Amino acid sequence: MNTRCAACKYLRRRCPSDCIFSPYFPPHDPQRFASIHRIYGASNVARMLQQLPVNQRAATVDCLYYEAQCRVQDPVCGCVGVISLLYQEIHNAETKLAKTKAQIALFVDSNSAREDFEVESDLNVLLHEEGNEFAHLGPSNQVSFGFT
Amino acid sequence: MRGTSPCASCKLLRRRCAKGCIFAPYFPSDDPQKFAIVHKVFGASNVSKMLQELPIHQRADAVSSLVYEANARVRDPVYGCVGAISYLENQVSQLQMQLAVAQAEILCIQMQQEAATPTPLDQDDKSLILSSSNFNINSPHPQYLINFAASSTNLIQDPLKRESL
Numbered sequence: 001m002n003t004r005c006a007a008c009k010y011l012r013r014r015c016p017s018d019c020i021f022s023p024y025f026p027p028h029d030p031q032r033f034a035s036i037h038r039i040y041g042a043s044n045v046a047r048m049l050q051q052l053p054v055n056q057r058a059a060t061v062d063c064l065y066y067e068a069q070c071r072v073q074d075p076v077c078g079c080v081g082v083i084s085l086l087y088q089e090i091h092n093a094e095t096k097l098a099k100t101k102a103q104i105a106l107f108v109d110s111n112s113a114r115e116d117f118e119v120e121s122d123l124n125v126l127l128h129e130e131g132n133e134f135a136h137l138g139p140s141n142q143v144s145f146g147f148t
Numbered sequence: 149m150r151g152t153s154p155c156a157s158c159k160l161l162r163r164r165c166a167k168g169c170i171f172a173p174y175f176p177s178d179d180p181q182k183f184a185i186v187h188k189v190f191g192a193s194n195v196s197k198m199l200q201e202l203p204i205h206q207r208a209d210a211v212s213s214l215v216y217e218a219n220a221r222v223r224d225p226v227y228g229c230v231g232a233i234s235y236l237e238n239q240v241s242q243l244q245m246q247l248a249v250a251q252a253e254i255l256c257i258q259m260q261q262e263a264a265t266p267t268p269l270d271q272d273d274k275s276l277i278l279s280s281s282n283f284n285i286n287s288p289h290p291q292y293l294i295n296f297a298a299s300s301t302n303l304i305q306d307p308l309k310r311e312s313l
Contacts, residue, residue, distance in 0.1 A: 038194075039190065039194060039198075040189070040190060040191070040194065041190070041191045041193070041194050043191075044189065044190065044191050044194075048225065051225065052225060052226065056226045059226050059227065060225065060226045060227075062230075063226065063227050063228050063229075063230040063231075064228070066230055066293075067217060067228060067229055067230065071198075071217075075198065075201060075202060075206075075210065076202065076206045076209050076210045076213065077209065077210075077213045078213050078214070078217055079217065079229045079230070079233065080212075080213035080216050080217060080229065081213070082233055082292045083229060083232055083233060083236065085292075086233065086236035086237060086239075086240060086292070087236065089240050090236065090239055090240055090243060093240060093243035093244055093247060094243060096247055097243060097246055097247045097250060100247060100250040100251055100254060101250055103254055104250060104253055104254055104257065107254065107257045107258075107261075108257075111257070111261070
């Protein structure tokens, strides 16, 4: 018993043994072919599949189905609407990333400036303490550090 | 004047370009390639049906998107626009990961700064740091291909150029 594929059922024709549609449009999913047929037409799809090696046809039909569904849901933009949204998301993410990196740079700069200041302050304190330690010595014994 | 020259569609289809030709406003005769590519992928009758089902003010946008999709399909006969969508989704994921890493870095820096100061953090300060860093590791982004099961795994490809959308 030869069960017709969804495409041949839809087109109301006999489903031959070498039907180009049958591997990709099983009879239990009539909606799949109906969507694709509505947007692309059976002859266009058949021609597209014929121009491709067999091992690429399944992926092609999946993609055609996805695009056809997008077009059915959004008759104006189709899947281009999705692409447009993705470009917008990329732009937003890039902007956020640039801002965040700038914040990090600011933090790093202010940290290194503060560390330099702290190092110098610590050194001055140390010199002052050591100066006091040797204060009892005469001028000829005082160590000059060259700092003021 | 349009009356003197058939539109690109009627030229290609070799028919008389009627006064109310549905294609004429969108397929001028000086750009035959535009209709040729749409016809190749979708077929003239399908395009005509699609345009007829839309209000007039939306038809120009519909034609633009059909041309875009047709170009994508001609460039990539297997994946068409889906290849571009897959690539762009991947880019979005990578950017969001980089953003999460950068935000975590800010949080660490802020916490280190707070740890360096003698004043201990109270709960309000901690909340302020967390809220100001906008740290959100679970920020979702819509995945347009999440229910899409292509037969081939090699979906991520070089995208289309950023043509005018």
